[in-house]
Amino acid sequence: MKPVIIDVDTGVDDAIAILLALRSQELNVLGITTVSGNVEVDLATKNTLALLDLIDAEEIPVARGMDAPLIRPLVTAKHVHGSHGLGEYKVGASTRSIVQEHGVDFLIRTIKESAEPVTLILLGPLTNMAMALKKDPAIKENIDELIIMGGADAAGGNETPVAEFNIYVDPEAAQIVFESGLPITLVTWDATLHAWLTKNEVERLASSKDKAGKVAAKLIGFLGKVFHREQVPLCDPSAILAALDRSIIEAKQLPIQVETEGRITRGMTVIDTRPNRTAAPDDPRPRVHVAFKVDREKFSRLLMQLLTQSAE
Amino acid sequence: MLSTNQKRKVIIDCDPGHDDAIAILLAAGNPNIEIVAITTVAGNAEVEKTSVNALKVCEIAGLHDVPVARGAGQPLFRERLTAPDIHGESGMDGPQLPAPSKQLVEEHAVDLIIRKVLASDGDITLIPVGPLTNIAMAMIREPRIKSKIAEIVIMGGGMFGNTTPAAEFNIYVDAEAAKIVFESGVPITMMGLDLTHQALATPDVIKTLSAVNNKASTFVVELLQFFGKTYLEKFGFPHPPIHDACAVAYCIDPSVVETKRLRVDVETKGELTYGMTLVDLYGVTGREPNVNVALKLDQEKFWDMIKRSLEQLS
Numbered sequence: 331m332k333p334v335i336i337d338v339d340t341g342v343d344d345a346i347a348i349l350l351a352l353r354s355q356e357l358n359v360l361g362i363t364t365v366s367g368n369v370e371v372d373l374a375t376k377n378t379l380a381l382l383d384l385i386d387a388e389e390i391p392v393a394r395g396m397d398a399p400l401i402r403p404l405v406t407a408k409h410v411h412g413s414h415g416l417g418e419y420k421v422g423a424s425t426r427s428i429v430q431e432h433g434v435d436f437l438i439r440t441i442k443e444s445a446e447p448v449t450l451i452l453l454g455p456l457t458n459m460a461m462a463l464k465k466d467p468a469i470k471e472n473i474d475e476l477i478i479m480g481g482a483d484a485a486g487g488n489e490t491p492v493a494e495f496n497i498y499v500d501p502e503a504a505q506i507v508f509e510s511g512l513p514i515t516l517v518t519w520d521a522t523l524h525a526w527l528t529k530n531e532v533e534r535l536a537s538s539k540d541k542a543g544k545v546a547a548k549l550i551g552f553l554g555k556v557f558h559r560e561q562v563p564l565c566d567p568s569a570i571l572a573a574l575d576r577s578i579i580e581a582k583q584l585p586i587q588v589e590t591e592g593r594i595t596r597g598m599t600v601i602d603t604r605p606n607r608t609a610a611p612d613d614p615r616p617r618v619h620v621a622f623k624v625d626r627e628k629f630s631r632l633l634m635q636l637l638t639q640s641a642e
Numbered sequence: 643m644l645s646t647n648q649k650r651k652v653i654i655d656c657d658p659g660h661d662d663a664i665a666i667l668l669a670a671g672n673p674n675i676e677i678v679a680i681t682t683v684a685g686n687a688e689v690e691k692t693s694v695n696a697l698k699v700c701e702i703a704g705l706h707d708v709p710v711a712r713g714a715g716q717p718l719f720r721e722r723l724t725a726p727d728i729h730g731e732s733g734m735d736g737p738q739l740p741a742p743s744k745q746l747v748e749e750h751a752v753d754l755i756i757r758k759v760l761a762s763d764g765d766i767t768l769i770p771v772g773p774l775t776n777i778a779m780a781m782i783r784e785p786r787i788k789s790k791i792a793e794i795v796i797m798g799g800g801m802f803g804n805t806t807p808a809a810e811f812n813i814y815v816d817a818e819a820a821k822i823v824f825e826s827g828v829p830i831t832m833m834g835l836d837l838t839h840q841a842l843a844t845p846d847v848i849k850t851l852s853a854v855n856n857k858a859s860t861f862v863v864e865l866l867q868f869f870g871k872t873y874l875e876k877f878g879f880p881h882p883p884i885h886d887a888c889a890v891a892y893c894i895d896p897s898v899v900e901t902k903r904l905r906v907d908v909e910t911k912g913e914l915t916y917g918m919t920l921v922d923l924y925g926v927t928g929r930e931p932n933v934n935v936a937l938k939l940d941q942e943k944f945w946d947m948i949k950r951s952l953e954q955l956s
Contacts, residue, residue: 400718400782401822434783435753461783464718465750502719502818591911 331358332474333444334573335437337395338566339367339454340377342411342549347453347566348378349542352387353636354574360440360448361391363433367454367499368407369415371397374454377416379424385542391440392426395433395458399500407495410556417552437462438469447474451573452507453566455496456480460503463510475513479569480504481586481599482519483622489597494519497588498597505588508616515619516586517569518599521579524624525568526561531630535637543637564633568624571632578628579621585609586618649676650893651765653755655713656886657685657772658695658734660869664948665771665797665886666696667858670703671951672894678758678766680710681751685772685815686725687733689715692772695734697742702861703955706744713751713776717816725811728872736868737861755780759787766790767893770823771797771886773812778819781826793829797889799906799919800834804877809917810835813908817917821908824919824932831892831934832906834919837899838885840939843870845881847945851952858955862948884948891944892936898947900938905929 334357338344351357364374375394382390398404414421429436437458441448450473452459459476462469480496481504482488489498497504508514527535527550536547553562572579589598601620602609609615652675656662669675680700682693693712700710716722729735747754755776759766768791770777781788798812798820805811813820824830843866852863866882873882891898905922907929909915921935 396783397785398782401818432783461779464714464716464779465752467715506719 331356332449333358333360333446334449334451335360335363335440337363337365337450337452337454337458338374338378339365339369340374340381341368341415341454341566342417342553343564343566344368344453345377345381345416346546346549346564347570348381349385349546350567350570350633350636353542353639356574359390360444361393361436363393363395363437363458365395365433365454365458366398366404367496368411370404370406371395373415375428376421376424377414379426380416380419380421382426383424384545391429391436393429393431393433393436396461399455399457400460400502402500405499412552417549433458434461434465438466441469441472444472447472449474449573450476451569452476452478453569455499456503456507457500460506463506470510470512473512475515476507477515477517477569477573479517479566481516481601483601483603486518486520487598488519492595493597494599497599501588501590501597505590508586508588508618511616515572515581515621517572517579517621519565521621521624522563522565522568524626525564525629526626527630527633529560531634534634538638540637540639546637567633568629571629572621575628575632578625578632580623581619581621583617584620585613585615586620587615650674650767651676651678652767652769652893653679653681653758655681655683655751655768655770655772655776656696657683657687657692658699659686659692659729659772659886660734660736660865661884661886662771663695663699663734663865664862664884665890666699667703667862667955668887668890668948668951670705671954672947674894677705677708679754680708681713681755681776682710683713683751683772683776684715684722684724685812686729688724689713691733693746694742695732697744697746698739700744701742702858709747709754710744711747711749711751711754714779717773717775718778718818720816723815727876730868737864751776752779752783756784756787759790760784762790764790765792767792768794769889769893770794771889773815774798774819774823775816778822781822788826788828791828793831794823795831795833795889795892797833797838797886799832800836801921802835803918804835806917808915813919814917817908817910821910824906824908830932831901831936833885833888833892833936837936837939838883838888840941841884841888841944842881843884850945850949854949854952856952856956859952862952887948888936888939891947894947895943898940898943899936901934901936903931904933904935905931906933906935
């Protein structure tokens with residue numbers, strides 16, 4: 331089993347991603363850290379606890395992380411995720427409690443205490459990760475890799491024409507993370523446009539014996555209404571499934587930079603996709619495994635497999 | 643205003659550093675100051691070195707019970723920059739001191755600052771005399787401290803620069819951190835180069851301090867001999883300015899400086915002006931004044947304070 335920590339801004343697709351992680355046999359979820367992004371961190375935290383309640387999940391440490399991006403004022407995405415961030419689910423009080431520790435400290439401590447190098451699956455703005463790296467750079471020694479949902483190709487943004495939401499919200503944090511030297515797989519917005527389920531597949535999910543399948547179906551249905559289309563891109567789930575089966579994505583190691591100064595291009599991931607170029611030996615840009623494509627068949631097969639198992 | 647028998651609680655965030663060391667001694671020897679903690683940052687030298695130096699200074703000052711916590715080793719976004727040409731390889735070249743037996747606490751400086759401020763009655767003053775990385779990180783990490791910090795008394799910035807023509811070292815090393823602090827809404831008093839270049843350790847000053855004739859004063863004189871030499875070589879100053887001590891001096895007795903309340907902003911994007919503190923002297927920006935800018939130093943009072951503190955540290 332691979333030890334992982336999942337960082338979320340729950341968030342409708344974060345919720346589906348968490349369900350997938352919990353249902354997988356191969357991921358040992360050491361904890362979930364929350365961050366402000368799709369919604370404010372307090373809502374993201376509440377939603378995460380509520381989601382765990384919905385499927386009667388086992389006890390998993392949930393740690394509340396950063397309130398706001400490193401230096402920018404927070405931008406949220408409630409027009410996509412609903413005013414509370416969990417679609418149509420009304421979120422009440424949970425009997426679960428969060429850990430006392432701040433999410434950033436939880437990240438640092440859990441990474442350092444792990445017997446094996448930890449994989450971090452980052453599904454929201456990169457504020458927590460950046461703070462952790464700044465506070466204790468030594469954590470890099472016990473990190474296997476980062477799998478990040480974020481970024482986009484040149485004309486492929488969602489929050490703006492050129493920027494994907496997670497990177498847009500905290501471009502400085504993204505820059506710190508990309509420049510950390512850690513192995514990174516970036517599942518871009520472009521890739522997730524291929525990660526959708528057919529109407530039939532969603533119906534099968536809705537009639538799954540597993541509550542997790544039913545919950546996922548309802549959340550996907552909500553996104554379908556928001557996007558006014560059937561082919562709803564499932565962003566955060568793509569990152570989780572890529573962690574389970576790398577062949578789901580097509581990734582290439584490419585130089586990357588984050589635009590932090592631009593007025594119009596804020597948050598753009600400038601990925602060097604120019605063909606037939608060899609990077610100069612002193613090229614300082616970090617290299618990251620960038621996925622622009624998801625194999626839809628493999629994606630849906632694995633997702634369905636995980637969320638339509640018989641009830642345990 | 644504090645009553646005369648109420649000590650002013652301070653946390654000194656520093657990168658010793660020659661003038662940082664003198665600032666700590668000034669605070670340690672003065673009955674009006676209670677040093678709650680000392681936190682270290684990368685600046686004049688790497689944080690590992692500034693931390694060792696801080697421990698050494700604490701031993702000379704008899705600060706056995708004051709926690710010293712290590713902080714950020716790098717600026718928020720920039721590449722690390724140090725100043726060995728002024729402060730030497732160790733960050734505090736000059737005096738020969740044994741390895742300290744005092745230890746750092748386990749806690750990270752940022753956590754200590756947050757914890758102490760949140761637990762306080764809003765009566766803690768932060769005295770950052772190095773790059774502002776720790777302070778900014780604490781504010782980002784725990785925005786609630788902003789309403790509980792009594793005052794931040796900074797050594798940094800000015801209306802001209804030393805590291806670049808526009809920028810003073812502390813701000814230049816981490817302008818993004820400085821911007822966060824200057825825009826935080828916390829009451830700020832700034833000892834910029836305009837002020838600190840008036841705190842020159844002339845031969846007369848060195849003679850007076852030398853006459854105190856104890857361990858602390860000997861240490862200070864050795865510091866000033868080294869610091870004076872590098873300042874002459876690098877900047878052509880005949881006498882070195884003891885920047886950081888000005889911030890502590892203000893905390894002991896605010897009347898040691900004359901200040902003017904002005905708008906100050908930090909440039910973080912400029913190619914040539916990165917790290918500049920823009921002091922709106924004539925109020926042309928119309929922006930809300932946010933800083934008490936110290937402009938004039940009562941030199942006699944200042945050096946007298948230092949002499950008295952050293953005398954206390956026998």
